Amino acid sequence: MLEVKKINRSFDGRRVLTDVSFTVESGRLTGFVGRNGAGKTTTMRIMLGVLTADSGEVRLNGAEITESDRRRFGYMPEERGLYPKMPIGEQLIYLARLHGLTPAAARSNTTDLLDKLGLADRIGDRVEALSLGNQQRAQVAAALVHDPEALILDEPFSGLDPLAVEVVLGVLAERAAAGVPVLFSSHQLDIVERLCDDLVIIADGSIRAAGDREELREQYAGSSYRATFGADAGWLRDQPGIVVREFDGPNALFDAESPEAAQAVLRNAIERGPVFNFTPHRPRLAEIFKEVIQ
Numbered sequence: 001m002l003e004v005k006k007i008n009r010s011f012d013g014r015r016v017l018t019d020v021s022f023t024v025e026s027g028r029l030t031g032f033v034g035r036n037g038a039g040k041t042t043t044m045r046i047m048l049g050v051l052t053a054d055s056g057e058v059r060l061n062g063a064e065i066t067e068s069d070r071r072r073f074g075y076m077p078e079e080r081g082l083y084p085k086m087p088i089g090e091q092l093i094y095l096a097r098l099h100g101l102t103p104a105a106a107r108s109n110t111t112d113l114l115d116k117l118g119l120a121d122r123i124g125d126r127v128e129a130l131s132l133g134n135q136q137r138a139q140v141a142a143a144l145v146h147d148p149e150a151l152i153l154d155e156p157f158s159g160l161d162p163l164a165v166e167v168v169l170g171v172l173a174e175r176a177a178a179g180v181p182v183l184f185s186s187h188q189l190d191i192v193e194r195l196c197d198d199l200v201i202i203a204d205g206s207i208r209a210a211g212d213r214e215e216l217r218e219q220y221a222g223s224s225y226r227a228t229f230g231a232d233a234g235w236l237r238d239q240p241g242i243v244v245r246e247f248d249g250p251n252a253l254f255d256a257e258s259p260e261a262a263q264a265v266l267r268n269a270i271e272r273g274p275v276f277n278f279t280p281h282r283p284r285l286a287e288i289f290k291e292v293i294q
């Protein structure tokens, strides 16, 4: 488990991280989301030791993290770092050897990963000869080739087509299932929502929400309901204690000022005809995101 505890960081007197704290659990995929400039990359760099914090600490499995711990991390930096002119296979083997793997292990990890990432037949190609999406897959391979004990990936899904997203996700999920803590940043909220076990939302350098995805959805559920009736639900607009948020014939999404007001809607609806659906609405990540970053 990786813990970020009360990290503060300023650049030239301007505070960009304020008391940033969150946890990346072992064996779970944690998505890190926030608008441009919110502080994701700075936080990740501090976790990696590429940048120092002004105060606060990063802990691994309960102890303050050391340089040798960090050498066993896998990192995919924002500024991608492969050598354009070097063949991809050679480069991955080199990186694995730098991390202390034997030549045989370095070779077998390389071929295994390129195979899983759909790049097996490109092993001898130079990085610059790959399409951008394939370069991105190669970057993911570079972060994983030395069997890291923790993974920190800055935007690993940017620029990938939907099939490539699935391929990369499969590889990351496999590492998480093997017990590795995996943190990745992304602007693609739909992907994060689908893939992640846990979420961390940052805005203006402070954490606005963090934790289990479903628990967060529960927590931000508020008092909204989704309903599908047998006929047009226009009458809802005149129902006391209700604010209609979305309306489409028999379908409605509404906020109720109290549980009683919601139950009154249900009673009224049943008197009017069939009710096909009446459930508390759990917000999507995009809705939670909008709410917490304001």
Ligand SMILES: Nc1ncnc2c1ncn2[C@@H]1O[C@H](COP(=O)(O)OP(=O)(O)OP(=O)(O)O)[C@@H](O)[C@H]1O
Residues within 6 Å of the ligand: 011, 012, 016, 034, 035, 036, 037, 038, 039, 040, 041, 042, 043
């Ligand atoms: N080396 C630096 N010197 C000065 N300011 C910096 C430096 N690195 C980052 N910042 C500032 O810190 C803030 C946070 O930047 P950061 O790159 O961490 O955001 P981010 O959430 O990763 O954004 P994006 O989604 O655009 O990558 C920004 O205002 C940025 O301009």
